[in-house]
């Protein structure tokens with residue numbers, strides 16, 4: 170198998186696992202994986218990402234322009250994935266809309282960030298010290314995608330990270346598909362945990 174086929178299979182695996190979690194409501198969400206310095210695979214726009222077809226992904230260049238030979242259109246949010254690969258050595262970027270990430274983004278949107286501390290799952294984000302804390306930036310949901318990508322790009326500097334888009338969703342990236350998915354699951358765990366605690370405490 171060549172690199173392209175290997176990466177295609179990696180992305181298909183992640184897509185299947187996120188679909189099993191029901192993290193692609195209403196055709197939302199987009200995923201990408203780096204193939205080489207000049208190209209990455211990204212999900213086709215507007216499709217039900219729970220479905221598996223031979224046309225789920227398209228190859229695009231480093232600027233997000235479709236490379237000939239693939240059906241459909243690249244994700245409308247491809248420019249955010251361009252920011253990740255252009256600014257870091259990340260290998261995979263995942264974007265999902267969940268109720269939990271939307272609730273957290275609205276609760277803390279005015280603050281521009283949300284911080285979690287004292288939770289064991291933070292170790293999954295690579296932070297192993299006691300009472301480690303993690304902060305996720307929250308940006309406005311600009312309808313203009315180049316503007317959204319520009320704002321998003323201000324928070325993209327390390328090979329692994331996450332940004333919440335207010336009342337929209339989260340984009341998480343990591344060195345490879347395994348790491349990006351691990352981070353995404355850890356962030357969604359934190360969001361769900363935090364919301365449940367707030368409800369139980371009546372705040």
Ligand SMILES: CSCCC(=O)C(=O)COP(=O)(O)O
Pocket residue numbers: 195196197198199212213214215216243244245246264
């Ligand atoms: C139907 S949700 C609106 C678009 C969006 O935010 C999304 O994640 C999916 O867009 P795509 O073009 O990648 O299908």
Ligand SMILES: [Zn+2]
Pocket residue numbers: 197198199246264266337338
């Ligand atoms: Zn989206």
